[in-house]
Amino acid sequence: MGAYTVTSLLGCALVLVLELAWLRTGLLRRRTYWIGYAIVVFFQSLVDGWLTKLSAPIVIYDEGRFSGVRFPWDIPVEDFAFGWAMCTLALLLWERQHDPDDGDAEPEPDPAWRTLSRR
Amino acid sequence: MERFEYLLLLAGCLLGTLPLELLLGVRVWRRPARLARAVLPVTLAFAVWDVLAIRGRLWRYSDRYTTGWEVGLGLPVEELAFFLVIPVCGILSVEAVRVRLGRR
Numbered sequence: 514m515g516a517y518t519v520t521s522l523l524g525c526a527l528v529l530v531l532e533l534a535w536l537r538t539g540l541l542r543r544r545t546y547w548i549g550y551a552i553v554v555f556f557q558s559l560v561d562g563w564l565t566k567l568s569a570p571i572v573i574y575d576e577g578r579f580s581g582v583r584f585p586w587d588i589p590v591e592d593f594a595f596g597w598a599m600c601t602l603a604l605l606l607w608e609r610q611h612d613p614d615d616g617d618a619e620p621e622p623d624p625a626w627r628t629l630s631r632r
Numbered sequence: 633m634e635r636f637e638y639l640l641l642l643a644g645c646l647l648g649t650l651p652l653e654l655l656l657g658v659r660v661w662r663r664p665a666r667l668a669r670a671v672l673p674v675t676l677a678f679a680v681w682d683v684l685a686i687r688g689r690l691w692r693y694s695d696r697y698t699t700g701w702e703v704g705l706g707l708p709v710e711e712l713a714f715f716l717v718i719p720v721c722g723i724l725s726v727e728a729v730r731v732r733l734g735r736r
Binding site for chain 1: 637638641645648666667669670671673674677678681685688689690691692693694696697698715718719720721722723725726727728729730733
């Protein structure tokens with residue numbers, strides 16, 4: 514445990530409270546969000562792995578101020594909480610402004626995709 | 633060139649997600665006002681968090697791989713760029729899934 518452990522988890526809690534008490538977008542209950550977020554985490558790992566690699570770090574963490582657990586590669590695990598809070602907050606604010614009449618003319622999805630996306 | 637490494641990494645993130653908008657038909661960059669209203673509050677909040685974390689010595693940045701340019705209050709320009717670029721990439725990714733699955 515360290516200051517980063519505590520603050521990154523607090524950040525996540527704050528985003529959750531914002532959604533539940535104020536924004537109420539329902540985004541976190543949607544499958545598209547979680548599938549999308551899995552993709553985000555994959556690419557985050559690549560980028561963050563590069564930023565934190567101990568052989569040539571761009572961001573240098575104080576070893577005593579996070580859990581000390583680095584996974585995958587040399588990424589402090591707290592970065593995933595930090596990243597979740599950051600990206601999810603942006604997605605919630607994006608979703609908050611959704612207007613069904615905003616000209617959201619998307620191409621008709623392929624039948625195969627429609628089958629996959631059935632609730 | 634080495635000191636531009638962090639900025640180049642972020643440029644790579646922008647370039648890497650651009651095909652989602654240009655080829656997949658995701659409409660995120662094409663809604664600049666909505667995008668700004670989603671991203672800028674996050675940028676501000678996380679920039680403040682970063683300034684506090686730097687002051688609290690939670691982390692620091694390599695002199696070798698960053699430009700040394702600061703926005704103010706000890707915040708590297710790279711970090712400000714990070715808090716602008718990464719939320720946009722996140723929105724593009726989830727929107728891409730939404731477009732492919734054809735629903736909200």
